[in-house]
Amino acid sequence: MKGTAFLLIVLIALTCLTCRNKSNSDSQFVFPEEDTIPLDEAEKLSTEAIEEIAKNISSPVEIANLLQTLAVPFSPEYLASSVDPNRQTTSFDKAFTLGILGADLGYLNMYEKTGSSIDILSSIRKLAEGIKVGQFFDFETIKRLSLSKSNLDSLLFMSIDSYTQIDKYLRDNDRGQLSALMIIGVWIEGQYLATQVMTEYPDPVLRDRIGEQKIILNDLILLANPYCNRDPEFGELCRDLQEIKQKYRDVKITYTLGEPVSREVDGALIVEQTETSVVEMTDEQLKEIIEITESVRNKLIANN
Amino acid sequence: MKKYLITLLLLTAGIFAFGQSTDPLVTQCVMNAGPNTKYLKDFRVQLGKAAAPGEFRYKTQMSLWKNTRYKFSLCTAEGSQGELILTIKNDANQVVLSSYDSNTGKTYKSVELVCNRSGIYQLNYDFKDGLQGSGVGVVSMVK
Numbered sequence: 001m002k003g004t005a006f007l008l009i010v011l012i013a014l015t016c017l018t019c020r021n022k023s024n025s026d027s028q029f030v031f032p033e034e035d036t037i038p039l040d041e042a043e044k045l046s047t048e049a050i051e052e053i054a055k056n057i058s059s060p061v062e063i064a065n066l067l068q069t070l071a072v073p074f075s076p077e078y079l080a081s082s083v084d085p086n087r088q089t090t091s092f093d094k095a096f097t098l099g100i101l102g103a104d105l106g107y108l109n110m111y112e113k114t115g116s117s118i119d120i121l122s123s124i125r126k127l128a129e130g131i132k133v134g135q136f137f138d139f140e141t142i143k144r145l146s147l148s149k150s151n152l153d154s155l156l157f158m159s160i161d162s163y164t165q166i167d168k169y170l171r172d173n174d175r176g177q178l179s180a181l182m183i184i185g186v187w188i189e190g191q192y193l194a195t196q197v198m199t200e201y202p203d204p205v206l207r208d209r210i211g212e213q214k215i216i217l218n219d220l221i222l223l224a225n226p227y228c229n230r231d232p233e234f235g236e237l238c239r240d241l242q243e244i245k246q247k248y249r250d251v252k253i254t255y256t257l258g259e260p261v262s263r264e265v266d267g268a269l270i271v272e273q274t275e276t277s278v279v280e281m282t283d284e285q286l287k288e289i290i291e292i293t294e295s296v297r298n299k300l301i302a303n304n
Numbered sequence: 305m306k307k308y309l310i311t312l313l314l315l316t317a318g319i320f321a322f323g324q325s326t327d328p329l330v331t332q333c334v335m336n337a338g339p340n341t342k343y344l345k346d347f348r349v350q351l352g353k354a355a356a357p358g359e360f361r362y363k364t365q366m367s368l369w370k371n372t373r374y375k376f377s378l379c380t381a382e383g384s385q386g387e388l389i390l391t392i393k394n395d396a397n398q399v400v401l402s403s404y405d406s407n408t409g410k411t412y413k414s415v416e417l418v419c420n421r422s423g424i425y426q427l428n429y430d431f432k433d434g435l436q437g438s439g440v441g442v443v444s445m446v447k
Contacts, residue, residue: 061445066369066371153341160343215423216424268414273419275394276420
């Protein structure tokens, strides 16, 4: 009887502790316990799940927008200009490079350097045709919009929409590995852009954005997982992503809670979050992330 | 007069530029998002009448980033019985915003979010009262 009562007290105490933790104002983002879903499991990821993951990957346009907000000047040095589409022989190279150049195109468009995007557009067309998705990239319209510089909104829409359609078509036609490569390429180039700018124009907002990539890194790995054993190229890419993840392991993202505040301005609703995310990343961790990003991106570009 | 001509020319250029798109409702919704916005994504929502109104039926996810102001535009196709509405929940399943005020019954055609917490958010779309409808949700950044 005494034993049961003691057990009950312990249980109640434990429950209270759990409750207290839940009501704490801070929570923290951590990678899931399991580093990766076992390959067999990953292959079972539904089309819908993969589609959701693909949507979570941030757009390079957002990174470019942030750089503009921070008054970072445009630099062609960041672009993967050395990539020659005629040297891409495998579907792996073509799809991955399509992603890299897609991010570069977003950067050029946001900075309205649209006149200089024609070379990249031509490369994108060649690569898209190389994996038989050229029909979704309306080269002539995008080129016309780029040269006229008159309608940036249409240009952004057309460019992003072309990539969305290519991505969907690939997934719908059992070529999900190419869709994954394209998305990973976009992310790596966006990350490269952010980290390179950080070395030249250090800024706390940009620093946070780099640290916050931890949030979607696991999704990116989930996207690649089903294909890691497909061929040596994919295997190496998966190892590279794991290496990047390793550098993020001790980056901490904590959240402070708060209720959103709404107001109506001229009939439009504006909601401001009072809850915030806070990134804790040491200079050493940042340095390692910058280095690994540069190394992985340059290696993949050089392979091409 | 000159001002009107320029406006007309710009509008025509916009329509021409978007003319290639397969879905006019999407292009119209993107154009209506406003001059100070930059397009990010669109979600095409087509739903029949719900058996019982309640949980939003079209669910999708998107990463939203701190220090960014987003605009969520909602466009309903002609002939729809219900109006497209949206709620956004954070990863703790808490409602961050809703384009529909259930207390007043008021709906908004667009909602802006000043995002201060980076994360993956759930975007839930449906038509008001679970009615049948066709619409587009466009997500843009406000510059």
